[in-house]
Amino acid sequence: MVVKNCLLLCPVFVSAVSHSQITRLYSRFTSLDKGENGTLSREDFQRIPELAINPLGDRIINAFFPEGEDQVNFRGFMRTLAHFRPIEDNEKNKNPPTSEPLNSRTNKLLFAFRLYDLDRDDKISRDELLQVLRMMVGVNISDEQLGSIADRTIQEADTNGDNSISFSEFIKADDQRHERTWKHRLDTHIVTYVTAGVTNAGSTGTR
Protein backbone atom coordinates (compact mmCIF):
# COMPACT_ATOMS: atom_id res chain seq x y z
CA MET A 1 0.00 0.00 0.00
CA VAL A 2 1.18 3.47 -0.79
CA VAL A 3 0.89 4.67 2.76
CA LYS A 4 3.14 1.91 4.00
CA ASN A 5 5.81 3.00 1.55
CA CYS A 6 5.42 6.54 2.77
CA LEU A 7 6.07 5.41 6.29
CA LEU A 8 9.31 3.80 5.19
CA LEU A 9 10.41 7.01 3.55
CA CYS A 10 9.75 9.28 6.47
CA PRO A 11 10.94 7.75 9.70
CA VAL A 12 10.92 11.13 11.33
CA PHE A 13 7.14 11.01 11.44
CA VAL A 14 6.59 7.51 12.73
CA SER A 15 7.31 8.55 16.25
CA ALA A 16 5.62 11.91 16.03
CA VAL A 17 2.40 11.08 14.20
CA SER A 18 0.27 7.99 14.60
CA HIS A 19 -0.45 5.63 11.75
CA SER A 20 -4.14 6.32 11.46
CA GLN A 21 -3.46 10.03 11.37
CA ILE A 22 -1.06 9.58 8.49
CA THR A 23 -3.66 7.54 6.62
CA ARG A 24 -6.27 10.21 7.04
CA LEU A 25 -3.95 12.99 6.02
CA TYR A 26 -2.88 10.96 3.00
CA SER A 27 -6.49 10.66 1.96
CA ARG A 28 -6.79 14.41 2.41
CA PHE A 29 -3.69 14.91 0.28
CA THR A 30 -5.11 12.85 -2.58
CA SER A 31 -8.45 14.63 -2.46
CA LEU A 32 -6.65 17.97 -2.81
CA ASP A 33 -4.51 16.63 -5.66
CA LYS A 34 -6.82 17.34 -8.57
CA GLY A 35 -4.16 16.62 -11.17
CA GLU A 36 -3.66 13.17 -9.64
CA ASN A 37 0.09 13.27 -10.15
CA GLY A 38 1.11 12.72 -6.54
CA THR A 39 2.07 16.32 -5.86
CA LEU A 40 0.26 19.48 -4.88
CA SER A 41 0.72 22.83 -6.57
CA ARG A 42 -0.10 26.25 -5.17
CA GLU A 43 -3.42 26.24 -7.07
CA ASP A 44 -4.46 23.06 -5.28
CA PHE A 45 -4.09 24.86 -1.95
CA GLN A 46 -5.82 28.00 -3.15
CA ARG A 47 -8.84 25.95 -4.03
CA ILE A 48 -9.62 25.58 -0.32
CA PRO A 49 -12.04 28.45 0.36
CA GLU A 50 -11.24 28.80 4.05
CA LEU A 51 -7.57 29.14 3.22
CA ALA A 52 -8.21 31.57 0.39
CA ILE A 53 -9.95 33.99 2.74
CA ASN A 54 -7.21 33.75 5.38
CA PRO A 55 -5.24 37.03 5.24
CA LEU A 56 -1.98 35.11 5.57
CA GLY A 57 -3.11 32.36 3.20
CA ASP A 58 -0.41 32.93 0.61
CA ARG A 59 2.38 32.95 3.18
CA ILE A 60 1.14 29.72 4.73
CA ILE A 61 0.98 28.08 1.31
CA ASN A 62 4.53 29.24 0.68
CA ALA A 63 5.70 27.45 3.81
CA PHE A 64 4.91 24.11 2.19
CA PHE A 65 7.07 24.66 -0.86
CA PRO A 66 10.82 24.35 -0.52
CA GLU A 67 13.03 27.05 -1.99
CA GLY A 68 12.26 27.62 -5.66
CA GLU A 69 9.96 24.64 -6.16
CA ASP A 70 6.39 24.55 -7.37
CA GLN A 71 5.28 21.13 -6.31
CA VAL A 72 5.14 19.45 -2.94
CA ASN A 73 4.84 15.70 -2.45
CA PHE A 74 3.25 13.90 0.48
CA ARG A 75 6.49 13.76 2.39
CA GLY A 76 6.91 17.52 2.21
CA PHE A 77 3.23 17.99 3.03
CA MET A 78 3.53 15.92 6.22
CA ARG A 79 6.80 17.57 7.13
CA THR A 80 5.18 20.96 7.30
CA LEU A 81 2.04 19.71 9.02
CA ALA A 82 4.13 17.88 11.63
CA HIS A 83 5.09 21.26 13.07
CA PHE A 84 1.60 21.65 14.40
CA ARG A 85 1.35 18.50 16.40
CA PRO A 86 0.83 19.14 20.11
CA ILE A 87 3.97 18.65 22.15
CA GLU A 88 2.57 16.47 24.92
CA ASP A 89 2.43 13.47 22.61
CA ASN A 90 6.21 13.41 22.21
CA GLU A 91 6.70 12.60 25.85
CA LYS A 92 4.80 9.36 25.41
CA ASN A 93 7.56 7.99 23.18
CA LYS A 94 9.70 5.32 24.69
CA ASN A 95 12.56 6.02 22.31
CA PRO A 96 13.88 9.54 22.61
CA PRO A 97 14.11 11.12 19.17
CA THR A 98 17.60 11.37 17.76
CA SER A 99 17.20 14.91 16.52
CA GLU A 100 14.94 17.68 17.68
CA PRO A 101 11.34 16.79 16.76
CA LEU A 102 9.60 18.98 14.21
CA ASN A 103 6.96 20.02 16.67
CA SER A 104 9.29 21.25 19.39
CA ARG A 105 8.66 24.73 20.61
CA THR A 106 11.70 26.05 18.80
CA ASN A 107 10.62 24.57 15.49
CA LYS A 108 7.11 25.88 15.91
CA LEU A 109 8.47 29.34 16.52
CA LEU A 110 10.78 28.94 13.53
CA PHE A 111 7.74 28.20 11.38
CA ALA A 112 6.09 31.39 12.56
CA PHE A 113 9.33 33.32 12.14
CA ARG A 114 9.60 32.18 8.53
CA LEU A 115 6.12 33.51 7.83
CA TYR A 116 7.55 36.96 8.49
CA ASP A 117 11.02 36.46 7.08
CA LEU A 118 10.32 36.19 3.34
CA ASP A 119 13.88 36.53 2.04
CA ARG A 120 15.19 33.93 4.52
CA ASP A 121 18.04 36.08 5.76
CA ASP A 122 17.17 35.08 9.36
CA LYS A 123 16.14 38.61 10.21
CA ILE A 124 12.76 40.29 10.21
CA SER A 125 13.34 43.75 8.80
CA ARG A 126 10.96 46.66 9.25
CA ASP A 127 9.74 46.21 5.68
CA GLU A 128 9.02 42.53 6.17
CA LEU A 129 7.10 43.29 9.35
CA LEU A 130 5.13 45.98 7.57
CA GLN A 131 4.30 43.58 4.75
CA VAL A 132 2.80 41.04 7.10
CA LEU A 133 0.95 43.71 9.04
CA ARG A 134 -0.49 45.05 5.80
CA MET A 135 -1.66 41.56 4.86
CA MET A 136 -3.43 41.14 8.18
CA VAL A 137 -5.22 44.50 8.30
CA GLY A 138 -5.99 45.12 4.62
CA VAL A 139 -6.90 48.69 3.84
CA ASN A 140 -8.34 49.52 7.22
CA ILE A 141 -5.30 51.15 8.84
CA SER A 142 -3.27 54.06 7.47
CA ASP A 143 0.39 53.79 6.51
CA GLU A 144 1.52 56.07 9.33
CA GLN A 145 -0.33 54.15 11.99
CA LEU A 146 0.96 50.86 10.67
CA GLY A 147 4.47 52.30 10.54
CA SER A 148 4.34 53.33 14.16
CA ILE A 149 3.04 49.91 15.20
CA ALA A 150 5.95 48.29 13.37
CA ASP A 151 8.47 50.67 14.86
CA ARG A 152 7.23 50.07 18.37
CA THR A 153 7.25 46.30 17.94
CA ILE A 154 10.85 46.33 16.70
CA GLN A 155 11.89 48.64 19.49
CA GLU A 156 10.52 46.28 22.12
CA ALA A 157 12.01 43.11 20.68
CA ASP A 158 15.31 44.33 19.24
CA THR A 159 18.11 43.91 21.76
CA ASN A 160 21.23 44.34 19.65
CA GLY A 161 20.15 47.57 18.00
CA ASP A 162 20.29 46.48 14.35
CA ASN A 163 16.70 47.60 13.78
CA SER A 164 15.54 44.12 12.87
CA ILE A 165 14.44 41.06 14.77
CA SER A 166 16.61 37.96 14.67
CA PHE A 167 15.34 34.51 15.53
CA SER A 168 16.83 34.53 19.01
CA GLU A 169 15.23 37.91 19.73
CA PHE A 170 11.96 36.47 18.43
CA ILE A 171 12.23 33.52 20.81
CA LYS A 172 13.11 35.79 23.70
CA ALA A 173 10.12 38.01 23.01
CA ASP A 174 7.91 34.95 23.02
CA ASP A 175 9.61 33.77 26.25
CA GLN A 176 8.69 36.99 27.97
CA ARG A 177 5.11 36.75 26.86
CA HIS A 178 4.51 33.12 27.68
CA GLU A 179 6.68 32.53 30.70
CA ARG A 180 4.05 31.25 33.05
CA THR A 181 1.67 29.03 31.18
CA TRP A 182 3.33 27.50 28.18
CA LYS A 183 0.28 26.51 26.19
CA HIS A 184 1.28 27.09 22.68
CA ARG A 185 -1.19 28.25 20.12
CA LEU A 186 0.53 26.53 17.23
CA ASP A 187 -1.07 23.17 17.93
CA THR A 188 -3.79 21.36 16.05
CA HIS A 189 -5.40 18.34 17.59
CA ILE A 190 -6.03 15.61 15.08
CA VAL A 191 -8.91 13.35 16.05
CA THR A 192 -7.76 9.76 16.17
CA TYR A 193 -9.98 6.90 15.29
CA VAL A 194 -9.63 3.59 17.02
CA THR A 195 -9.22 1.29 14.04
CA ALA A 196 -11.11 -1.93 14.57
CA GLY A 197 -8.83 -4.49 16.09
CA VAL A 198 -5.58 -3.46 14.45
CA THR A 199 -3.45 -3.66 17.54
CA ASN A 200 -0.58 -6.00 18.33
CA ALA A 201 -2.23 -7.05 21.52
CA GLY A 202 -5.15 -8.52 19.64
CA SER A 203 -3.25 -10.73 17.25
CA THR A 204 -3.10 -13.67 19.61
CA GLY A 205 -6.60 -13.98 18.39
CA THR A 206 -9.29 -16.53 18.22
CA ARG A 207 -9.07 -18.92 15.33
Add this chain to the structure above:
Amino acid sequence: MKSLLKIFEWATLRIERGAKEKNHPLYKPYSNAIIAKEPMSLEEEIKEIRRSGSNKDLDAAPEFEMSDIFYFARRGVESIMDDEVTKRFSAEELESWNLLTRSNHNFHYISLRLTVLWGLGLLIRYGILLPLSERTIDQSKNDPLSCNFMSEKVHLMCYRICVRALTAIITYHDSENKPKNGGICVANHTSPIDVIILASDGCYAMVGQIHGGLMGVIQRSMVKACPHIWFERSEVKDRHLVAKRLSDHVEDKSKLPILIFPEGTCINNTSVMMFKKGSFEIRATVYPVAIKYDPRFGDAFWNSSKFGMVNYLLRMMSSWAIVCSVWYLPPMSREEGEDAVQFANRVKAAIARQGGLVDLLWDGGLKRGKVKDTFKEEQQKLYSKMLVGTQEDRSRS
Protein backbone atom coordinates in the same frame (compact mmCIF):
# COMPACT_ATOMS: atom_id res chain seq x y z
CA MET B 1 -34.14 -5.02 1.73
CA LYS B 2 -33.37 -6.00 5.27
CA SER B 3 -31.56 -9.10 4.08
CA LEU B 4 -29.35 -6.93 1.86
CA LEU B 5 -28.48 -4.81 4.85
CA LYS B 6 -27.60 -7.88 6.88
CA ILE B 7 -25.32 -9.06 4.11
CA PHE B 8 -23.56 -5.71 4.04
CA GLU B 9 -22.96 -5.79 7.76
CA TRP B 10 -21.58 -9.30 7.57
CA ALA B 11 -19.30 -8.28 4.71
CA THR B 12 -17.91 -5.36 6.66
CA LEU B 13 -17.24 -7.48 9.72
CA ARG B 14 -15.54 -10.03 7.54
CA ILE B 15 -13.26 -7.39 6.07
CA GLU B 16 -12.37 -6.09 9.50
CA ARG B 17 -11.67 -9.56 10.79
CA GLY B 18 -9.61 -10.36 7.74
CA ALA B 19 -7.59 -7.23 8.19
CA LYS B 20 -6.95 -8.03 11.82
CA GLU B 21 -5.74 -11.51 10.98
CA LYS B 22 -3.31 -10.28 8.41
CA ASN B 23 -2.40 -7.17 10.32
CA HIS B 24 -3.23 -4.97 7.38
CA PRO B 25 -3.78 -1.39 8.35
CA LEU B 26 -7.42 -0.62 7.88
CA TYR B 27 -8.46 2.54 6.17
CA LYS B 28 -11.35 4.04 8.06
CA PRO B 29 -13.19 6.76 6.25
CA TYR B 30 -13.65 9.92 8.20
CA SER B 31 -17.31 10.83 8.27
CA ASN B 32 -16.59 13.32 10.99
CA ALA B 33 -13.96 16.01 11.07
CA ILE B 34 -10.26 15.23 11.10
CA ILE B 35 -9.43 17.94 13.57
CA ALA B 36 -10.91 18.86 16.90
CA LYS B 37 -11.54 22.52 16.29
CA GLU B 38 -12.30 25.00 18.99
CA PRO B 39 -15.01 27.27 17.70
CA MET B 40 -13.80 30.65 18.88
CA SER B 41 -14.00 33.93 17.04
CA LEU B 42 -10.98 35.88 15.84
CA GLU B 43 -11.14 38.33 18.75
CA GLU B 44 -11.48 35.73 21.43
CA GLU B 45 -8.63 33.66 20.08
CA ILE B 46 -6.18 36.52 19.79
CA LYS B 47 -7.06 37.65 23.27
CA GLU B 48 -6.42 34.09 24.46
CA ILE B 49 -3.01 34.08 22.81
CA ARG B 50 -2.10 37.36 24.42
CA ARG B 51 -3.57 36.47 27.78
CA SER B 52 -1.76 33.14 28.02
CA GLY B 53 1.40 35.17 28.21
CA SER B 54 1.58 38.28 30.26
CA ASN B 55 -0.41 38.65 33.41
CA LYS B 56 -0.85 42.32 32.67
CA ASP B 57 -4.29 43.77 32.27
CA LEU B 58 -5.45 43.47 28.69
CA ASP B 59 -6.20 47.16 28.18
CA ALA B 60 -2.65 48.08 29.02
CA ALA B 61 -1.25 45.44 26.67
CA PRO B 62 0.38 46.73 23.47
CA GLU B 63 -1.71 46.93 20.34
CA PHE B 64 0.13 44.45 18.22
CA GLU B 65 2.12 41.39 19.12
CA MET B 66 4.24 39.20 16.91
CA SER B 67 2.33 36.22 18.25
CA ASP B 68 -0.94 37.44 16.70
CA ILE B 69 0.25 35.68 13.60
CA PHE B 70 -0.17 32.35 15.37
CA TYR B 71 -3.92 32.60 15.14
CA PHE B 72 -3.92 32.98 11.36
CA ALA B 73 -1.23 30.37 10.88
CA ARG B 74 -3.12 27.82 12.90
CA ARG B 75 -6.45 28.50 11.23
CA GLY B 76 -4.75 28.27 7.85
CA VAL B 77 -3.14 24.92 8.58
CA GLU B 78 -6.36 23.60 10.07
CA SER B 79 -8.20 24.45 6.89
CA ILE B 80 -5.51 22.65 4.90
CA MET B 81 -6.01 19.53 7.00
CA ASP B 82 -9.76 19.63 6.83
CA ASP B 83 -12.24 22.16 5.55
CA GLU B 84 -15.99 22.26 5.32
CA VAL B 85 -16.38 22.94 1.65
CA THR B 86 -14.19 20.86 -0.65
CA LYS B 87 -15.35 17.57 0.78
CA ARG B 88 -18.97 18.33 -0.19
CA PHE B 89 -18.11 18.00 -3.85
CA SER B 90 -17.04 14.39 -3.80
CA ALA B 91 -18.96 11.28 -2.89
CA GLU B 92 -19.60 10.54 0.73
CA GLU B 93 -17.50 7.76 2.22
CA LEU B 94 -19.24 4.96 4.07
CA GLU B 95 -18.33 3.16 7.25
CA SER B 96 -19.60 -0.20 6.09
CA TRP B 97 -19.04 -1.81 2.77
CA ASN B 98 -22.03 -2.23 0.51
CA LEU B 99 -20.39 -4.67 -1.89
CA LEU B 100 -19.83 -1.97 -4.46
CA THR B 101 -16.10 -1.65 -5.10
CA ARG B 102 -16.47 2.02 -5.74
CA SER B 103 -17.39 3.01 -2.23
CA ASN B 104 -14.63 1.50 -0.19
CA HIS B 105 -10.87 1.70 -0.46
CA ASN B 106 -10.29 -1.49 1.47
CA PHE B 107 -11.09 -3.77 -1.34
CA HIS B 108 -8.48 -6.40 -1.70
CA TYR B 109 -8.60 -10.15 -1.46
CA ILE B 110 -9.70 -11.05 2.04
CA SER B 111 -11.43 -14.35 1.77
CA LEU B 112 -12.89 -16.65 -0.78
CA ARG B 113 -16.35 -16.31 0.63
CA LEU B 114 -16.33 -12.55 0.34
CA THR B 115 -15.03 -12.61 -3.20
CA VAL B 116 -17.71 -15.06 -4.22
CA LEU B 117 -20.36 -12.86 -2.71
CA TRP B 118 -18.99 -9.82 -4.43
CA GLY B 119 -18.88 -11.66 -7.73
CA LEU B 120 -22.45 -12.78 -7.25
CA GLY B 121 -23.50 -9.24 -6.50
CA LEU B 122 -21.74 -8.06 -9.65
CA LEU B 123 -23.55 -10.69 -11.71
CA ILE B 124 -26.93 -9.77 -10.32
CA ARG B 125 -26.40 -6.07 -10.77
CA TYR B 126 -25.03 -6.08 -14.28
CA GLY B 127 -26.74 -9.22 -15.48
CA ILE B 128 -30.25 -8.76 -14.18
CA LEU B 129 -30.97 -5.30 -12.89
CA LEU B 130 -29.31 -3.44 -15.75
CA PRO B 131 -31.03 -5.17 -18.67
CA LEU B 132 -34.36 -4.94 -16.86
CA SER B 133 -33.99 -1.21 -16.53
CA GLU B 134 -32.95 -0.81 -20.14
CA ARG B 135 -36.04 -2.66 -21.25
CA THR B 136 -38.34 -0.44 -19.23
CA ILE B 137 -36.76 2.65 -20.75
CA ASP B 138 -37.30 1.32 -24.27
CA GLN B 139 -40.95 0.84 -23.48
CA SER B 140 -41.34 4.30 -22.08
CA LYS B 141 -39.90 5.96 -25.18
CA ASN B 142 -43.04 4.99 -27.01
CA ASP B 143 -45.32 6.84 -24.62
CA PRO B 144 -45.92 10.45 -25.61
CA LEU B 145 -45.15 13.13 -23.08
CA SER B 146 -47.93 15.61 -22.80
CA CYS B 147 -48.99 18.13 -20.24
CA ASN B 148 -52.73 18.42 -20.80
CA PHE B 149 -54.90 17.75 -17.83
CA MET B 150 -56.04 14.46 -19.28
CA SER B 151 -52.51 13.41 -20.03
CA GLU B 152 -51.24 14.28 -16.59
CA LYS B 153 -51.69 10.64 -15.82
CA VAL B 154 -49.44 9.72 -18.73
CA HIS B 155 -46.83 12.17 -17.56
CA LEU B 156 -46.82 10.71 -14.09
CA MET B 157 -46.70 7.20 -15.47
CA CYS B 158 -43.63 8.00 -17.53
CA TYR B 159 -41.76 9.22 -14.51
CA ARG B 160 -42.87 6.25 -12.50
CA ILE B 161 -41.44 3.99 -15.16
CA CYS B 162 -38.17 5.86 -14.88
CA VAL B 163 -38.27 5.38 -11.17
CA ARG B 164 -38.74 1.67 -11.57
CA ALA B 165 -35.90 1.59 -14.10
CA LEU B 166 -33.58 2.95 -11.48
CA THR B 167 -34.97 0.60 -8.86
CA ALA B 168 -35.66 3.53 -6.65
CA ILE B 169 -37.49 3.09 -3.39
CA ILE B 170 -38.89 6.41 -2.35
CA THR B 171 -40.73 7.29 0.81
CA TYR B 172 -42.82 10.44 0.64
CA HIS B 173 -43.55 12.15 3.94
CA ASP B 174 -46.19 14.77 4.67
CA SER B 175 -47.86 14.69 1.29
CA GLU B 176 -50.44 17.17 2.51
CA ASN B 177 -47.82 19.87 1.97
CA LYS B 178 -47.33 19.05 -1.69
CA PRO B 179 -46.72 22.11 -3.85
CA LYS B 180 -49.74 23.69 -5.48
CA ASN B 181 -50.13 25.65 -8.72
CA GLY B 182 -48.65 29.11 -8.73
CA GLY B 183 -46.03 28.29 -6.16
CA ILE B 184 -42.34 27.60 -6.21
CA CYS B 185 -40.98 24.28 -5.08
CA VAL B 186 -37.49 24.42 -3.64
CA ALA B 187 -35.28 21.43 -2.86
CA ASN B 188 -31.69 20.49 -2.14
CA HIS B 189 -29.82 19.14 -5.13
CA THR B 190 -27.80 15.97 -5.31
CA SER B 191 -28.29 14.69 -8.83
CA PRO B 192 -30.59 14.91 -11.85
CA ILE B 193 -32.47 11.96 -10.36
CA ASP B 194 -33.97 14.43 -7.88
CA VAL B 195 -36.12 15.62 -10.75
CA ILE B 196 -37.38 12.15 -11.53
CA ILE B 197 -38.12 11.49 -7.91
CA LEU B 198 -40.14 14.64 -7.41
CA ALA B 199 -41.84 14.54 -10.79
CA SER B 200 -43.13 11.02 -10.26
CA ASP B 201 -45.23 12.35 -7.42
CA GLY B 202 -46.57 15.52 -9.00
CA CYS B 203 -46.31 17.70 -12.07
CA TYR B 204 -43.81 20.52 -12.15
CA ALA B 205 -42.41 23.06 -14.54
CA MET B 206 -38.64 22.90 -14.50
CA VAL B 207 -36.11 25.67 -14.39
CA GLY B 208 -32.50 25.02 -15.08
CA GLN B 209 -29.30 25.27 -16.97
CA ILE B 210 -29.28 23.87 -20.51
CA HIS B 211 -26.84 20.96 -20.79
CA GLY B 212 -25.30 19.34 -23.80
CA GLY B 213 -25.25 15.64 -24.55
CA LEU B 214 -27.86 13.24 -23.26
CA MET B 215 -29.24 15.74 -20.75
CA GLY B 216 -29.76 18.28 -23.52
CA VAL B 217 -31.74 15.81 -25.58
CA ILE B 218 -33.99 15.05 -22.64
CA GLN B 219 -34.47 18.74 -21.89
CA ARG B 220 -35.40 19.60 -25.47
CA SER B 221 -37.94 16.82 -25.67
CA MET B 222 -39.52 17.98 -22.43
CA VAL B 223 -39.89 21.51 -23.70
CA LYS B 224 -41.94 20.29 -26.64
CA ALA B 225 -44.53 18.96 -24.25
CA CYS B 226 -44.57 21.42 -21.36
CA PRO B 227 -43.80 25.06 -20.66
CA HIS B 228 -40.45 24.56 -18.92
CA ILE B 229 -37.95 27.36 -18.51
CA TRP B 230 -34.44 26.50 -19.63
CA PHE B 231 -31.52 28.95 -19.44
CA GLU B 232 -28.10 29.44 -20.89
CA ARG B 233 -25.46 30.05 -18.29
CA SER B 234 -24.78 33.43 -19.87
CA GLU B 235 -28.41 34.31 -19.56
CA VAL B 236 -28.43 33.14 -15.98
CA LYS B 237 -26.18 36.05 -15.11
CA ASP B 238 -28.94 38.42 -16.17
CA ARG B 239 -30.91 38.21 -13.00
CA HIS B 240 -33.74 40.49 -14.10
CA LEU B 241 -34.52 38.31 -17.07
CA VAL B 242 -34.68 35.26 -14.84
CA ALA B 243 -36.89 36.98 -12.30
CA LYS B 244 -39.22 38.27 -14.98
CA ARG B 245 -39.74 34.88 -16.57
CA LEU B 246 -40.25 33.23 -13.20
CA SER B 247 -42.77 35.79 -11.96
CA ASP B 248 -44.70 35.65 -15.24
CA HIS B 249 -45.02 31.94 -14.87
CA VAL B 250 -45.99 32.12 -11.22
CA GLU B 251 -48.70 34.71 -11.73
CA ASP B 252 -50.50 32.45 -14.13
CA LYS B 253 -52.33 30.34 -11.57
CA SER B 254 -53.12 27.62 -14.04
CA LYS B 255 -49.46 26.91 -14.62
CA LEU B 256 -47.70 24.16 -12.75
CA PRO B 257 -45.54 24.90 -9.72
CA ILE B 258 -41.97 25.68 -10.62
CA LEU B 259 -39.27 23.32 -9.42
CA ILE B 260 -36.02 25.06 -8.55
CA PHE B 261 -32.77 23.87 -7.01
CA PRO B 262 -31.38 27.09 -5.57
CA GLU B 263 -27.97 25.65 -4.75
CA GLY B 264 -27.22 25.82 -8.42
CA THR B 265 -25.12 22.67 -8.53
CA CYS B 266 -24.99 19.09 -7.26
CA ILE B 267 -23.83 18.66 -3.66
CA ASN B 268 -23.03 15.30 -2.16
CA ASN B 269 -26.08 15.06 0.14
CA THR B 270 -24.24 15.60 3.41
CA SER B 271 -24.96 19.31 3.53
CA VAL B 272 -27.03 22.12 2.11
CA MET B 273 -25.05 25.01 0.65
CA MET B 274 -25.96 28.61 0.01
CA PHE B 275 -29.28 29.17 -1.75
CA LYS B 276 -29.09 31.67 -4.58
CA LYS B 277 -31.48 34.48 -3.78
CA GLY B 278 -33.00 34.86 -7.27
CA SER B 279 -35.90 32.52 -6.69
CA PHE B 280 -36.67 34.07 -3.31
CA GLU B 281 -37.04 37.60 -4.61
CA ILE B 282 -40.34 36.79 -6.27
CA ARG B 283 -43.47 37.22 -4.27
CA ALA B 284 -44.79 33.67 -4.26
CA THR B 285 -45.34 30.89 -1.79
CA VAL B 286 -42.34 28.66 -1.40
CA TYR B 287 -42.83 24.95 -0.80
CA PRO B 288 -39.57 23.53 0.59
CA VAL B 289 -38.76 19.89 -0.02
CA ALA B 290 -35.96 17.93 1.61
CA ILE B 291 -34.49 14.95 -0.21
CA LYS B 292 -32.16 12.56 1.58
CA TYR B 293 -30.66 9.49 -0.05
CA ASP B 294 -29.72 6.42 1.95
CA PRO B 295 -26.04 5.98 1.12
CA ARG B 296 -25.94 2.31 2.01
CA PHE B 297 -27.58 1.14 -1.17
CA GLY B 298 -26.01 3.36 -3.76
CA ASP B 299 -24.43 6.75 -3.99
CA ALA B 300 -26.67 9.08 -5.95
CA PHE B 301 -24.34 12.07 -6.05
CA TRP B 302 -23.39 13.16 -9.58
CA ASN B 303 -19.80 14.34 -9.64
CA SER B 304 -20.06 16.08 -13.00
CA SER B 305 -16.33 16.72 -13.25
CA LYS B 306 -15.61 13.03 -12.87
CA PHE B 307 -18.46 11.25 -14.66
CA GLY B 308 -20.51 12.12 -17.68
CA MET B 309 -24.23 11.63 -17.76
CA VAL B 310 -24.20 8.22 -19.44
CA ASN B 311 -21.57 6.84 -17.10
CA TYR B 312 -23.56 8.18 -14.17
CA LEU B 313 -26.81 6.57 -15.30
CA LEU B 314 -25.05 3.24 -15.76
CA ARG B 315 -23.71 3.43 -12.21
CA MET B 316 -27.16 4.32 -10.91
CA MET B 317 -28.85 1.49 -12.68
CA SER B 318 -26.28 -1.00 -11.55
CA SER B 319 -26.28 -0.11 -7.86
CA TRP B 320 -28.47 -2.12 -5.56
CA ALA B 321 -31.21 0.43 -5.30
CA ILE B 322 -31.72 4.11 -4.80
CA VAL B 323 -33.40 4.56 -1.49
CA CYS B 324 -34.45 8.01 -0.52
CA SER B 325 -36.85 9.92 1.64
CA VAL B 326 -38.69 13.00 0.51
CA TRP B 327 -40.16 15.37 3.05
CA TYR B 328 -42.67 17.97 1.94
CA LEU B 329 -42.28 20.86 4.37
CA PRO B 330 -45.08 23.33 5.16
CA PRO B 331 -45.20 26.30 2.79
CA MET B 332 -43.31 29.48 3.64
CA SER B 333 -43.59 33.04 2.44
CA ARG B 334 -41.37 36.04 2.79
CA GLU B 335 -42.27 38.03 5.89
CA GLU B 336 -42.42 41.81 6.19
CA GLY B 337 -39.02 43.31 6.66
CA GLU B 338 -37.23 40.17 5.60
CA ASP B 339 -35.02 40.44 2.55
CA ALA B 340 -34.46 37.71 -0.03
CA VAL B 341 -31.20 36.49 1.52
CA GLN B 342 -32.66 36.10 5.00
CA PHE B 343 -35.69 34.33 3.59
CA ALA B 344 -33.45 31.99 1.59
CA ASN B 345 -31.46 31.19 4.72
CA ARG B 346 -34.61 30.49 6.68
CA VAL B 347 -35.85 28.04 4.05
CA LYS B 348 -32.41 26.44 3.85
CA ALA B 349 -32.29 25.95 7.61
CA ALA B 350 -35.69 24.25 7.55
CA ILE B 351 -34.64 21.87 4.79
CA ALA B 352 -31.32 21.08 6.48
CA ARG B 353 -33.01 20.40 9.79
CA GLN B 354 -35.57 18.03 8.25
CA GLY B 355 -33.10 16.10 6.15
CA GLY B 356 -30.43 15.83 8.82
CA LEU B 357 -27.93 17.73 6.68
CA VAL B 358 -25.29 20.26 7.64
CA ASP B 359 -26.38 23.83 7.00
CA LEU B 360 -23.52 25.71 5.34
CA LEU B 361 -23.22 29.33 4.33
CA TRP B 362 -20.69 28.58 1.60
CA ASP B 363 -21.63 28.94 -2.04
CA GLY B 364 -21.99 25.78 -4.12
CA GLY B 365 -20.38 27.70 -6.93
CA LEU B 366 -17.05 27.20 -5.15
CA LYS B 367 -17.05 23.78 -6.81
CA ARG B 368 -15.86 25.49 -9.95
CA GLY B 369 -15.01 29.08 -9.09
CA LYS B 370 -12.84 30.99 -6.65
CA VAL B 371 -14.06 32.52 -3.45
CA LYS B 372 -14.75 36.23 -3.45
CA ASP B 373 -12.22 38.59 -1.92
CA THR B 374 -14.88 40.24 0.22
CA PHE B 375 -14.63 37.43 2.74
CA LYS B 376 -10.91 38.00 3.19
CA GLU B 377 -11.57 41.71 3.58
CA GLU B 378 -14.04 40.94 6.35
CA GLN B 379 -11.38 39.04 8.28
CA GLN B 380 -8.94 41.89 7.79
CA LYS B 381 -11.49 44.38 9.02
CA LEU B 382 -12.16 42.35 12.18
CA TYR B 383 -8.48 42.20 12.97
CA SER B 384 -7.90 45.90 12.33
CA LYS B 385 -10.75 46.73 14.65
CA MET B 386 -8.94 44.79 17.34
CA LEU B 387 -5.77 46.79 16.82
CA VAL B 388 -7.30 50.20 16.38
CA GLY B 389 -9.84 49.60 19.12
CA THR B 390 -7.20 49.18 21.78
CA GLN B 391 -5.52 52.36 20.60
CA GLU B 392 -8.69 54.33 21.15
CA ASP B 393 -8.93 52.96 24.67
CA ARG B 394 -5.37 54.00 25.35
CA SER B 395 -5.86 57.52 24.09
CA ARG B 396 -8.87 57.84 26.33
CA SER B 397 -7.08 56.68 29.52
